[in-house]
Amino acid sequence: MTLRCDQSPVWAELQAHFDQDGAAGGRGFDIRTAFQADANRFQTLSFEAPEVFADLSKNRIDAPTLALLLKLAQDCGLEARRDALLRGDPVNHTEGRAVLHTALRAPAGSAAPFNAEVQASLDAMLAFAESVRRGERGAMTDVVHIGIGGSDLGPAMVVQALEAFRAPGLKLHFVSNVDGHDLAPVLRGLDAQHTLFVIASKTFTTQETLANAQAAKAWFLAQGGTDIARHFVATSSNTAAAAAFGIDTAFGFWDWVGGRYSLWSVIGLPIAIAVGAEQFRALLAGAHAMDQHFANTPLAQNLPVLLGLIDIWYRNFHGFSSRSVAPYHQGLRRLPAYLQQLEMESNGKGVDLDGNALTIGTSPVVWGEAGTNGQHAYFQMLHQGTDVIPVEFIAVKRPNHGAVGELAEKLADQHRKLLANCLAQSQALMQGKTATEALIEKAPTASATLDREVLARHRSFPGNRPSTTLLLEALTPRSLGALIALYEHRVFVTGALWGINSFDQWGVELGKALCNQLLPRLASGDTAGLDGSTAGLLSRLLSA
């Protein structure tokens, strides 16, 4: 028996709070008025967690709202659920598995579950990564990492984010899509004798990864490559399947590491190759620091808990069905894609733990793009569109351009521009602009013939649009580890309160099964028994 948040008596209290007349707390809440009423709002609603400072003050929350949300968390037994997760209880109950990515970043000698096995696996993986970096496995110039989903997004995002920490000379490529347009251009520029392939798949059954691995192997042999054992390595919890594929060197891991939580395991091999063992350990240490914060900080100051509670407030009371993530650091441009899997594969569920259909919304759509690029694409809609979409800004105080001389000065100036843009966007979303303000402004590009009042309505902004700003001192392995762990725990918090299993992904199975049934039909052209649309499309695709 689980207590879902909507079954708690506090849910009705929150609904009443949301529905009350006037500005207090609920649907009429105005962030601008709240700032006018409380000179300390920023101080009260900003929080420190390891490596991450969070400004929550531009959200539609106040002390009574937060108090009720925290009461909800208590009432649903969030702390007990968190402790069960960290202890290694089989919280992924549809697969009968524990969920212990936190154990992967616990330091050596800690009491975390499986510590001895984890340390042995980590040491072996890091030793291998260092041997590649030192050229002991041949003079490798390129590493091609083949994997998809959790076996791609995490490593690819982190390697890109930690560009400043990468060894010069060794190039890393990530291939995920079964579409040959992903693999072909990567292979085109490579020399087989100097290329290492890492085949990453937890199950080692994933169609896309196996197809790309087979193609890479065929290419390697066609190029005159002979030493498969030296040039192919696997990271998988199914090392037997990797061996059957012909890969001798395989780093294994455990079924209690979920795919989308696996970058901390041997799936992180490309990260370790890129930045080295010491920095990989720093990534783990940053995540561990956030784990400690999540495990030990009272709920009212616990950042993943607070973010998760605001997510519930927006999704289930305000009815906001989407959240945009805007990292103001080019290195984090793949973070939104990574978070899409983390959040939407985890919490995109329609039944509770007992299999009952949910009548409340679960995972929002998570999407975004690096700032400032997003500003010139979809921010128009964030400012003036008919939907309210909470935005999450991520800013980094100190850049690491690796530039010297005049270029360094220019880029330092660009960094100030970047930060000014970041602050301006959250300010504009909150502040808005009335039609009266727009009326008295000069707008050089505006029509001279259109009625001024009409024009002012086009040029006004509703404001009161919520945002969160997360600040990092610098983008380092440690701070990145903490940031990712923050998101992982936040996803856990919302999933636990919704009473769902955040750790399975049955929703991806049906499409995989139908694909396997359709595949032979793409060769034979047989459309018998198919629905009209699929039959029509298939025939058209196969027509001369």
Ligand code: F6P
């Ligand atoms: O998309 C479904 C999924 O099972 C993800 O959860 C997983 O990260 C991905 O496929 C890749 O799976 P594997 O690592 O087993 O190849």
